[in-house]
Amino acid sequence: MTESENKGQISKSHTSGGRILKGQTLSYLADPFLGEPTAAVRHHAAGAVWIEDGRVRQVGPADEILRAVPDLPVTDYGEALIMAGFVDCHAHYPQTAIIASYGAQLLDWLQKYTYPAELRFADSAHARQAAEIYLDECLRNGTTTAAVFCTVHPQSVDSFFEAAEARGLRMVAGKVLMDRHAPPALCDDAQTAYDDSKALIARWHGRGRNLYAITPRFAPTSTPQQLEAAGALWREFPDTLVQTHLSENPSEIAWVKKLFPDCPDYLGVYEGCGLVGPGAVFGHAIHLNPREIELLRDSGAAIAHCPTSNTFIGSGLFDMQGLRDRADPVTVGLASDVGGGSSFSMFATLRTAYEVAQLRGYSLHPAKAFYLATLGSAECLRLGDRIGNLAAGYEADLVVLDLASRPLIAQRMQAVEDLWEALFVQMILADDRAVLATYAAGERVYQRAAI
Ligand code: GUN
Ligand code: ZN
Numbered sequence: 001m002t003e004s005e006n007k008g009q010i011s012k013s014h015t016s017g018g019r020i021l022k023g024q025t026l027s028y029l030a031d032p033f034l035g036e037p038t039a040a041v042r043h044h045a046a047g048a049v050w051i052e053d054g055r056v057r058q059v060g061p062a063d064e065i066l067r068a069v070p071d072l073p074v075t076d077y078g079e080a081l082i083m084a085g086f087v088d089c090h091a092h093y094p095q096t097a098i099i100a101s102y103g104a105q106l107l108d109w110l111q112k113y114t115y116p117a118e119l120r121f122a123d124s125a126h127a128r129q130a131a132e133i134y135l136d137e138c139l140r141n142g143t144t145t146a147a148v149f150c151t152v153h154p155q156s157v158d159s160f161f162e163a164a165e166a167r168g169l170r171m172v173a174g175k176v177l178m179d180r181h182a183p184p185a186l187c188d189d190a191q192t193a194y195d196d197s198k199a200l201i202a203r204w205h206g207r208g209r210n211l212y213a214i215t216p217r218f219a220p221t222s223t224p225q226q227l228e229a230a231g232a233l234w235r236e237f238p239d240t241l242v243q244t245h246l247s248e249n250p251s252e253i254a255w256v257k258k259l260f261p262d263c264p265d266y267l268g269v270y271e272g273c274g275l276v277g278p279g280a281v282f283g284h285a286i287h288l289n290p291r292e293i294e295l296l297r298d299s300g301a302a303i304a305h306c307p308t309s310n311t312f313i314g315s316g317l318f319d320m321q322g323l324r325d326r327a328d329p330v331t332v333g334l335a336s337d338v339g340g341g342s343s344f345s346m347f348a349t350l351r352t353a354y355e356v357a358q359l360r361g362y363s364l365h366p367a368k369a370f371y372l373a374t375l376g377s378a379e380c381l382r383l384g385d386r387i388g389n390l391a392a393g394y395e396a397d398l399v400v401l402d403l404a405s406r407p408l409i410a411q412r413m414q415a416v417e418d419l420w421e422a423l424f425v426q427m428i429l430a431d432d433r434a435v436l437a438t439y440a441a442g443e444r445v446y447q448r449a450a451i
Contacts, residue, residue, distance in 0.1 A: 021439075055394065087378045088335050095118075135169065145397065165210060209441070239279075270282075281381065307352035320357045399439075
């Protein structure tokens with residue numbers, strides 16, 4: 001990398017008129033699941049991005065942009081690939097400390113590892129430190145937006161949004177709602193769930209780049225009254241998001257059937273409370289019946305596909321082809337589900353998404369895979385017109401990828417014949433060491449140390 005501006009540390013450099021990043025560029029023109037996938041992508045091998053006031057002003061061939069604005073500072077990333085920052089549409093920041101916990105499937109894993117970790121978030125100092133660690137790890141991995149579950153404690157949300165604001169990130173988060181089947185110290189009730197969430201919406205939703213998600217953990221840990229309260233709150237604040245879990249594990253599904261015998265199915269529990277619609281993001285959604293699939297599609301609700309979590313916790317194999325590769329697809333994004341998921345890296349998430357699809361006889365094309373990890377996830381969060389793409393007018397949340405970040409990758413890249421093979425090699429072999437730099441709202445917020 002060469003720079004005509006100050007080198008070195010992560011700094012907030014406000015340059016009037018903007019700045020230019022040179023490198024290969026990758027943008028989406030359309031949803032690659034809806035036609036020939038490669039036609040949905042625009043790639044400039046010698047490209048540039050003009051950033052101004054935190055947004056992308058223009059993307060195109062470098063010579064064109066440099067001719068149009070010859071006096072702006074230029075950061076030349078050479079052969080590196082500049083694309084939208086990754087969008088992780090389902091994660092749990094309080095679970096960072098228990099990532100890679102051995103030997104349990106979902107319901108035992110929650111009791112044994114998750115709830116004990118979440119109890120510690122009654123302490124604001126612990127929450128603040130955890131939020132810093134979580135967000136720094138996101139930026140090291142090129143993830144610029146995540147939809148994040150906090151804990152039942154309102155201060156866990158304050159700590160998270162404060163840390164996100166300090167970094168200039170667009171983040172989605174919410175207080176977890178639970179009023180049964182969890183340790184008493186992690187439970188609220190229908191009224192406090194409503195009151196606390198409402199106060200947090202007033203404090204954080206739309207403040208800076210922060211957005212609020214109403215966050216009932218999942219049907220088994222909420223009474224019908226609490227789910228009703230969550231639905232009422234969403235009707236009051238319809239531009240907030242909703243996030244929860246759906247049909248992840250067979251024992252969980254059987255439990256929901258027992259707890260809500262009058263509901264037609266798992267999604268029907270949420271439907272009855274007004275929690276299904278555009279802006280509702282359902283984590284996992286592996287074991288769906290045809291009615292649920294139709295309802296997800298027709299309502300405009302979205303699924304967060306969490307492949308590393310689904311393999312790590314042993315939950316099942318998501319049906320990407322059935323849900324997405326059709327004329328009337330369900331909205332699907334890609335998610336780490338940290339700490340049920342085993343990696344912060346969207347490369348690891350993409351690799352496992354590919355492997356899970358392979359096990360079901362479907363090969364996930366790299367154009368589709370990278371879409372899911374950026375614009376697809378942004379669409380789930382109703383942010384597809386603001387983030388998730390490298391295009392004029394979009395917020396300048398970007399990642400710069402070194403396409404030869406390891407000796408093994410460098411030798412493999414010598415044999416690639418086109419962009420698709422190059423992207424596929426990255427999604428199978430790359431990790432955080434491929435992330436050269438991460439930008440949020442046009443400011444560099446992470447730069448890789450020399451490796
Ligand atoms: N279902 C309910 N809570 C959780 C959670 O924290 N992680 C996962 N993976 N599934 C859940
Ligand atoms: Zn989850």
